[in-house]
Amino acid sequence: MSKKTRTTNSLYEGAVPVGGELGTSTSKFCVDDKVVMFSSVVGDALTPILEENWRRMNRSRDRRWVRNLAIWDDKRGDWRYVGAMTRSSETPNWFTERGLVQNMDDAFVGLQAGLFLLNKERTKDGKKPLDKIGMGFGIPVKAGENAADEFFSYLRTRLEKKGEQSFLTIKAKNVATGEEETIRIQLAFVAIQFQGYGAYMAMLFGKYGMKLYNTYVIDVGHGTWIKLPVIDNEVDMLLADSIPYGMHTITENISRVIFEKSRQRYRIPEQRVMEKLPRNETRIEVPGEGVFDFRPVLDNELRDMVDKILVRVRQDLGELSRRGKFIDYFAIVGGGAPLVFEPIKKGIQRYYDWNDEVTNARVVDVSTIGVHPRTINSVGFMLLARDQIAIELDRPVDPSFGVRELVTDELKGDGRDLRASRQPLSKAVIKS
Ligand SMILES: Nc1ncnc2c1ncn2[C@@H]1O[C@H](COP(=O)(O)OP(=O)(O)OP(=O)(O)O)[C@@H](O)[C@H]1O
Numbered sequence: 547m548s549k550k551t552r553t554t555n556s557l558y559e560g561a562v563p564v565g566g567e568l569g570t571s572t573s574k575f576c577v578d579d580k581v582v583m584f585s586s587v588v589g590d591a592l593t594p595i596l597e598e599n600w601r602r603m604n605r606s607r608d609r610r611w612v613r614n615l616a617i618w619d620d621k622r623g624d625w626r627y628v629g630a631m632t633r634s635s636e637t638p639n640w641f642t643e644r645g646l647v648q649n650m651d652d653a654f655v656g657l658q659a660g661l662f663l664l665n666k667e668r669t670k671d672g673k674k675p676l677d678k679i680g681m682g683f684g685i686p687v688k689a690g691e692n693a694a695d696e697f698f699s700y701l702r703t704r705l706e707k708k709g710e711q712s713f714l715t716i717k718a719k720n721v722a723t724g725e726e727e728t729i730r731i732q733l734a735f736v737a738i739q740f741q742g743y744g745a746y747m748a749m750l751f752g753k754y755g756m757k758l759y760n761t762y763v764i765d766v767g768h769g770t771w772i773k774l775p776v777i778d779n780e781v782d783m784l785l786a787d788s789i790p791y792g793m794h795t796i797t798e799n800i801s802r803v804i805f806e807k808s809r810q811r812y813r814i815p816e817q818r819v820m821e822k823l824p825r826n827e828t829r830i831e832v833p834g835e836g837v838f839d840f841r842p843v844l845d846n847e848l849r850d851m852v853d854k855i856l857v858r859v860r861q862d863l864g865e866l867s868r869r870g871k872f873i874d875y876f877a878i879v880g881g882g883a884p885l886v887f888e889p890i891k892k893g894i895q896r897y898y899d900w901n902d903e904v905t906n907a908r909v910v911d912v913s914t915i916g917v918h919p920r921t922i923n924s925v926g927f928m929l930l931a932r933d934q935i936a937i938e939l940d941r942p943v944d945p946s947f948g949v950r951e952l953v954t955d956e957l958k959g960d961g962r963d964l965r966a967s968r969q970p971l972s973k974a975v976i977k978s
């Protein structure tokens with residue numbers, strides 16, 4: 547064994563694989579069988595007065611870290627609210643807007659928050675703390691390789707170097723209880739990929755039995771929708787794109803229509819429209835106007851969105867076919883998937899003139915492989931990291947996975963998500 551191999555081995559040995567992505571609305575992080583999800587937003591600096599006020603005003607009995615989190619920003623020298631906490635902040639800043647990272651310092655706070663919360667979940671389960679990790683990280687498509695380079699060079703300025711090793715120190719505070727905690731994690735590596743690639747990895751592990759199939763990922767998120775063709779295990783850089791049009795566009799339009807209907811007297815916060823969608827409710831009380839059912843508006847908006855998505859997808863399929871490439875599977879993911887899955891599937895069926903059986907086999911509902919379409923990318927990025935570790939250590943990769951719990955910063959809802967666990971598949975061989 548050469549010296550080089552030994553140092554590489556010791557770098558990867560014992561690293562826990564984790565996955566993460568910063569979405570325009572929510573960031574998702576995954577370790578083992580847990581996904582942590584919180585709003586992609588940091589608030590202004592936490593002054594002692596703000597903090598005191600927060601504690602006094604806070605009547606909530608929800609004292610979990612994920613709902614009351616502040617992260618110490620050592621670059622700017624102050625505490626920052628993260629996620630749910632920012633609702634009490636004057637100026638909330640989103641890490642990303644239209645799918646692009648706005649401010650690296652804020653995004654870094656988000657990354658620290660995600661890793662801190664994953665560590666909390668792990669130790670809560672009596673597992674070893676996350677003292678050494680390998681990370682799969684999803685970045686927006688549009689900016690291409692520059693975004694990855696930019697992220698890496700930023701990361702280097704924030705990590706502590708010790709010979710070959712890099713460390714990240716995270717100082718966190720639970721604002722409800724006043725508890726403070728500092729952890730230090732060795733970052734063995736960060737593997738960066740485009741956001742929809744996580745879904746591809748989850749399909750590779752959970753459906754393809756580690757064989758390579760050409761996959762077209764459609765990720766309908768909050769601020770954007772992403773198209774990501776993966777051909778021969780590589781992202782097609784010419785066709786991959788992120789389009790600034792997502793569920794947010796739809797809820798914004800619904801809220802505007804309600805405003806017009808009330809003769810511009812009543813504005814329904816978009817958040818209220820948004821909250822109704824997962825519950826399949828479309829009726830909303832408009833003061834002075836009675837109950838307004840936005841179902842027809844929603845249906846129209848969805849039809850528009852699906853049409854626009856299908857135009858782009860058909861163009862890509864035409865282009866791929868001219869190059870002699872064929873898509874084996876389509877994966878429709880993201881928070882919007884429950885609303886657009888069926889019509890997009892129908893559109894793809896019409897394009898190929900497939901019968902129902904072929905369509906159902908090729909257009910995949912990812913919940914059938916045990917992952918939620920909204921969190922699948924974070925799970926897949928953990929698998930990407932796991933794969934990387936196995937390759938470096940020259941060991942077979944364990945292809946099994948299953949999300950047992952979803953931890954969110956939402957107060958409402960049960961915050962728990964039981965998913966079928968996976969049986970281990972055969973030994974993996976992956977083209978890297
Ligand atoms: N069950 C559901 N039905 C319909 N819409 C939903 C559902 N669950 C979440 N959403 C909507 O999906 C959006 C969030 O999706 P997702 O978490 O994939 O976005 P994101 O990753 O934050 O954004 P982006 O991918 O654009 O960066 C929100 O607008 C939310 O209202």
Ligand SMILES: [Mg+2]
Nearest residue numbers: 569570767880
């Ligand atoms: Mg997303």
